[in-house]
Amino acid sequence: xxxxxxxxxxxxxxxxxxxxxxxxxxxxxxxxxxxxxxxxxxxxxxxxxxxxxxxxxxxxxxxxxxxxxxxxxxxxxxxxxxxxxxxxxxxxxxxxxxxxxxxxxxxxxxxxxxxxxxxxxxxxxxxxxxxxxxxxxxxxxxxxxxxxxxxxxxxxxxxxxxxxxxxxxxxxxxxxxxxxxxxxxxxxxxxxxxxxxxxxxxxxxxxxxxxxxxxxxxxxxxxxxxxxxxxxxxxxxxxxxxxxxxxxxxxxxxxxxxxxxxxxxxxxxxxxxxxxxxxxxxxxxxxxxxxxxxxxxxxxxxxxxxxxxxxxxxxxxxxxxxxxxxxxxxxxxxxxxxxxxxxxxxxxxxxxxxxxxxxxx
Ligand code: ADP
Numbered sequence: 001x002x003x004x005x006x007x008x009x010x011x012x013x014x015x016x017x018x019x020x021x022x023x024x025x026x027x028x029x030x031x032x033x034x035x036x037x038x039x040x041x042x043x044x045x046x047x048x049x050x051x052x053x054x055x056x057x058x059x060x061x062x063x064x065x066x067x068x069x070x071x072x073x074x075x076x077x078x079x080x081x082x083x084x085x086x087x088x089x090x091x092x093x094x095x096x097x098x099x100x101x102x103x104x105x106x107x108x109x110x111x112x113x114x115x116x117x118x119x120x121x122x123x124x125x126x127x128x129x130x131x132x133x134x135x136x137x138x139x140x141x142x143x144x145x146x147x148x149x150x151x152x153x154x155x156x157x158x159x160x161x162x163x164x165x166x167x168x169x170x171x172x173x174x175x176x177x178x179x180x181x182x183x184x185x186x187x188x189x190x191x192x193x194x195x196x197x198x199x200x201x202x203x204x205x206x207x208x209x210x211x212x213x214x215x216x217x218x219x220x221x222x223x224x225x226x227x228x229x230x231x232x233x234x235x236x237x238x239x240x241x242x243x244x245x246x247x248x249x250x251x252x253x254x255x256x257x258x259x260x261x262x263x264x265x266x267x268x269x270x271x272x273x274x275x276x277x278x279x280x281x282x283x284x285x286x287x288x289x290x291x292x293x294x295x296x297x298x299x300x301x302x303x304x305x306x307x308x309x310x311x312x313x314x315x316x317x318x319x320x321x322x323x324x325x326x327x328x329x330x331x332x333x334x335x336x337x338x339x340x341x342x343x344x345x346x347x348x349x350x351x352x353x354x355x356x357x358x359x360x361x
Contacts, residue, residue, distance in 0.1 A: 013067060021059035028055045081113040085120060097128035140303035144186050144315050148179035155179075182315070189317040192251070193302065196324045203245035203328055205352065210240045210249075210280055214273055217253040224261050225269065233270035240275045243352030248325045255318040256284045256345050262313055264288035267342070280351050285344040291337040299335070 029052050036043045081104065088099045101117045104110035155172040158164070164172075195201045214236055225232055260269045267287030274281050291299065295306035300323040303316040326333045329349060337343035 017060055017063045017067075020063065021056045024059045025052050025055040028052070077109065081110060081117075085113075085116060088120060088124070092124060092127065097124050097131055099124050137302065140316075141186075141190065144303065145183065148182045148186075151179045152176050152183075186315045186317070189315060189321060193317060193321055193324065196321065196328065201248070201328075203248055205243050206246060207241055207243050208246045210242050210275075210282075210349075211236050211238055211273055213246060213250065214253060214271060214282065217250065217257055218271055220254070221257055221261050221269075228261075229266065230261065230264055231268040233268055234272070236271060236273040237275060240273060240280050241351070242280050242349060244329060244349060248329070249349070252322045252325050252347060253282070253284075255322050256347070259314075259318060260284050260286035260288065260343075260345075263307065263343070275351065278351055280349050282347045282349070283344055284347075285342060287342040290339040290341050291335065291343055292339050296335060296337060 029048060032043070032048070032051060035041075084101055088101050091099045100121055103114045103117045107114055152175075155175040159169065159172050159176075192201075215234075218232070218234070224230070257269070257271070264286040265288065268285075269287075270283070270285040272281075272283040272285075289307060291306060298304045299306060299319050301316075302320040304320075305314060305316040323333060326347060326349075331350065332346075332348040334346045334348075335343060336346075
């Protein structure tokens with residue numbers, strides 16, 4: 001503590017307690033004078049002066065003792081825990097989120113401080129995991145951007161070659177188109193996910209025929225299943241109307257169907273739709289490579305790609321988007337899978353307030 005601070009403390013202590021001692025002495029003298037008059041005791045000027053001085057010194061002494069006790073109490077009970085919290089706060093502001101304040105063992109005496117410490121530790125933990133997410137996200141985005149960019153760069157350089165055969169030129173141009181498409185899809189997905197996470201997209205509830213939309217989504221992959229000889233199996237109940245956001249649900253259907261076709265080399269992709277009064281359940285199955293238990297725990301994470309052999313065709317954001325949409329719609333998504341046998345993604349959606357005959361199966 002600086003000398004200036006100590007002097008300031010003493011002077012404010014003196015001003016306050018000398019005034020208090022003076023006031024108490026005056027009151028005591030008034031009391032003594034009244035008492036002596038009532039009891040008919042004669043007090044000399046000297047008696048009164050001694051009593052006044054004694055009272056004044058007593059008050060000063062007692063207040064000094066209490067001040068010292070209070071200063072010690074404050075130092076132990078207030079300043080010590082405050083210092084711990086302030087030091088941790090300073091570490092956090094300088095970017096160190098690993099701080100953890102040890103709570104006080106005497107919970108009774110430090111109950112309020114322990115509550116603050118508990119909230120503080122929780123906040124530091126949350127900030128730490130947000131920071132990890134942020135740095136991981138930047139690393140993932142940079143990696144995903146760099147790969148197609150360097151492919152585009154290489155093809156572009158090769159296209160400069162003057163005596164390039166026509167077929168090579170077409171191949172390189174195709175490579176550039178394909179990778180630009182990949183970049184565009186990555187950026188679109190990042191923006192969509194960002195909007196969904198920041199709740200800038202509000203689901204618009206409209207009544208639509210889920211059965212019809214599911215068939216239309218499936219037909220978009222017709223070229224693919226014909227080219228690759230993939231079998232299609234469907235059991236889609238007719239006219240299942242739901243009240244939901246058709247565009248957002250389109251994102252779910254397309255991602256799940258695109259994955260089913262992407263991860264199935266030879267085999268069958270099946271689409272089922274059943275419904276009861278309250279829920280519509282869509283199942284998209286494939287007999288593709290399947291998902292291991294370890295991969296299964298990460299598939300809904302951003303940028304996670306379990307099967308890297310198909311990395312060129314995706315960016316690991318599809319299922320993260322699907323999960324976010326399903327959460328916003330308060331639906332459910334589950335996965336059953338076996339390596340080498342295939343996977344089934346089941347999406348259960350609330351049908352909402354759908355009036356009329358169509359709601360029945
Ligand atoms: P990607 O763009 O890589 O397809 P997704 O988020 O859609 O990203 O999927 C994440 C990972 O989940 C994939 O890399 C893959 O390992 C796994 N996966 C998703 N769907 C299937 C499926 N139908 N069959 C096998 N693996 C799948």
